[in-house]
Amino acid sequence: MKIHEHQAKDLFSRYGIPVPKGEVATTPAEAGQAVRKLGGRAVIKAQVHAGGRGKGGGIKVVQSPEEALEFAAGLLGKNLVTPQTDAQGVPVSRLLVEEVADISRELYLAITVDRGRCLPAMLVSKSGGMDIEQVAATDPDAIHAEPIDPVLGFLPYQARRLADKLDLKNGAAGMAAQIMSGMYQLFVQQDCSLVEINPLAVTTGGELIAVDAKVDLEDDALFRHPDAQGLADPSQENELEARAAALDVAYVKLDGNVGCLVNGAGLAMATMDVISTVGAAPANFLDVGGGASVEKVAGAVAIILSDPDVDRMLVNIFGGILRCDIAAQGIVQAYKNTGSSLPLAVRMLGTNVDEGKTILRESGLDVTFAGTMLEAAEAISKVR
Numbered sequence: 001m002k003i004h005e006h007q008a009k010d011l012f013s014r015y016g017i018p019v020p021k022g023e024v025a026t027t028p029a030e031a032g033q034a035v036r037k038l039g040g041r042a043v044i045k046a047q048v049h050a051g052g053r054g055k056g057g058g059i060k061v062v063q064s065p066e067e068a069l070e071f072a073a074g075l076l077g078k079n080l081v082t083p084q085t086d087a088q089g090v091p092v093s094r095l096l097v098e099e100v101a102d103i104s105r106e107l108y109l110a111i112t113v114d115r116g117r118c119l120p121a122m123l124v125s126k127s128g129g130m131d132i133e134q135v136a137a138t139d140p141d142a143i144h145a146e147p148i149d150p151v152l153g154f155l156p157y158q159a160r161r162l163a164d165k166l167d168l169k170n171g172a173a174g175m176a177a178q179i180m181s182g183m184y185q186l187f188v189q190q191d192c193s194l195v196e197i198n199p200l201a202v203t204t205g206g207e208l209i210a211v212d213a214k215v216d217l218e219d220d221a222l223f224r225h226p227d228a229q230g231l232a233d234p235s236q237e238n239e240l241e242a243r244a245a246a247l248d249v250a251y252v253k254l255d256g257n258v259g260c261l262v263n264g265a266g267l268a269m270a271t272m273d274v275i276s277t278v279g280a281a282p283a284n285f286l287d288v289g290g291g292a293s294v295e296k297v298a299g300a301v302a303i304i305l306s307d308p309d310v311d312r313m314l315v316n317i318f319g320g321i322l323r324c325d326i327a328a329q330g331i332v333q334a335y336k337n338t339g340s341s342l343p344l345a346v347r348m349l350g351t352n353v354d355e356g357k358t359i360l361r362e363s364g365l366d367v368t369f370a371g372t373m374l375e376a377a378e379a380i381s382k383v384r
Contacts, residue, residue, distance in 0.1 A: 001217045002049040003231045006096045008213035011190065015182035017197075018175075018209045022098035031072035032065035034097035040064055044071055045096045046080050049236035051131075051214075056082035058092070061100055068097070091235050101211055106199035107166050108132060109180065111148075111187045120148040120187060122180060124162045128199035154184040168202075175208045176200075190228070191221030240284075240303050247299045249288055256281025258380055259304035259313040259342075261297075261331070263288050263322045271316045274373045280381040283310045290321040297322075297330025298337065305340045312343050312383045314376055319350025326352075328359035335365055345370055345380040 009019040021038065024047070025031035035042045046058030053059050058080045062068045072095055079089035106128035114121035125143045127135045135142050144165040146158045159177035168176050183195045194216040201211045217228055234242050244251030250265065254272075258280050262268040265287045272282040284307065288300045304310055317327045327348070334340075343366040348356050360367050370376035 001219055001222065001228070001232055002236070003215055003217065004047040004049070004094070004233065005045065005213050006047060007231050008215040009210065011186055011215055012182070012210055012213055015186045017179050017182045018207070019213065020098040020101055020209060020211065022096055025072060025095045025097050026076070026093065028069045028072040028076065031095055031097055032069040035062060035065045035068040038097070038099050041100055042068065042097050043100050044068060045098070046075050046092045047094045047096055048080055048090045048092060049233065050080070050082045050084040050090055052082035052084050053080065056080050058082065093235060101201045101209055102204045103201040103211070104204045105202040107202065108198050109183065109200050110194065110196040110198070111183050112194045114145070114147055117147050120150065120184070122146045122148060122154065122158065122162060122184070124166055126166055132198065148184065154181060172202065172206055172208060179208060179210070186215070191218045191224060192216060193218045240307055243303050244286070244300070247296060247303070249286065249296070249300045249303070251300070251303060252285040253307070254282050254284050255309070256283045257309050257311050259283050259307065259310040260286055261288060261301055261304060261313065261315045262286060263290060263292065263317055263327070267316060267318060271314065271373060274377045275314065278374070278377045278381045280377065283307055288322070292322050292326070292330070294326055294329045294333060297327050298333040301331050301334030302338055305334060305338045305342065310342065312380050314380045315344055315346040315348070316373060316376060317348045317350070317356070319348065319353055319356070323352040324348045324350060324356030325359060328356035332359060332363045332365065335363070341366065343368070343380070343383050345376040347371065347373055347376040
């Protein structure tokens with residue numbers, strides 16, 4: 001689960017990570033008042049779940065409360081388009097108004113999961129303020145990593161080694177070690193998948209301060225953090241993905257036109273691969289789950305049919321806990337409720353497969369049955 005920058009900085013403060021003074025504003029008047037409190041000069045940042053805000057015009061240093069009013073009025077209630085959003089952008093409903101840091105250097109710090117080692121890893125780079133993906137692609141040696149043994153935790157010698165990679169000495173190295181330690185404690189205690197500071201500013205006075213903050217919370221661990229539920233902002237999510245999450249269905253919107261209904265994450269990924277192999281493009285990843293009811297299947301199919309990019313469907317069900325007849329009933333119910341007539345190719349195997357096929361065959365839907373995934377993908381790719 002993504003959270004906003006101001007929420008991440010609240011967490012930073014709890015773990016001893018220094019952040020600039022600031023306030024959240026939801027109206028232009030509040031933004032102007034916040035700038036006045038900060039001495040008449042501040043940086044205003046749109047609070048959205050997307051990077052590249054500066055490139056999209058979502059960040060500005062203002063020199064007066066009046067300039068803040070004007071800038072805030074042009075952002076609030078509008079959609080911000082950045083390099084990390086689609087063409088529609090994401091809505092801006094709040095702003096972070098902060099004091100301007102006197103920066104001499106910008107560094108990069110992050111902790112995430114090293115999936116190769118199956119361990120947390122602390123990442124640092126002297127190339128702060130840049131897209132870290134671009135740095136990794138053009139100058140991978142500029143990024144330094146320390147794998148962290150979860151039994152031992154983040155050790156002092158690792159912090160010293162990374163501080164040295166950042167050319168931090170004496171007091172600055174000590175401050176960096178404290179920040180890294182706080183990041184690790186935050187990462188572990190709040191069940192994060194990412195804690196990132198980009199940039200970590202070295203001020204002209206030699207202080208370190210987290211000018212930006214990004215924290216992603218692990219969805220599967222949220223049950224352990226009921227207080228974190230209030231940090232979610234559904235307005236920043238894809239509408240279809242939000243509907244699927246409410247239904248407890250694993251769904252990811254993609255760019256294709258073939259809607260996919262599958263049970264099982266591995267089967268869903270294989271299905272998307274086969275669709276791509278025949279020259280078509282999946283519109284979504286969807287795992288309806290093993291124990292889905294008729295209503296849950298119907299809800300999942302309705303989400304797929306609600307996607308304006310979808311003009312055909314592929315169903316790949318291996319009946320086990322989810323029986324084929326249950327899946328078929330849900331599909332028919334969704335088509336009936338939505339009034340859709342989109343063609344679908346169906347590959348069903350397993351429990352009650354004959355009953356499931358009969359339900360679909362007698363439904364009046366435009367159904368093509370297939371014996372294999374490849375046959376189903378080829379059939380749906382030929383639909384015109």
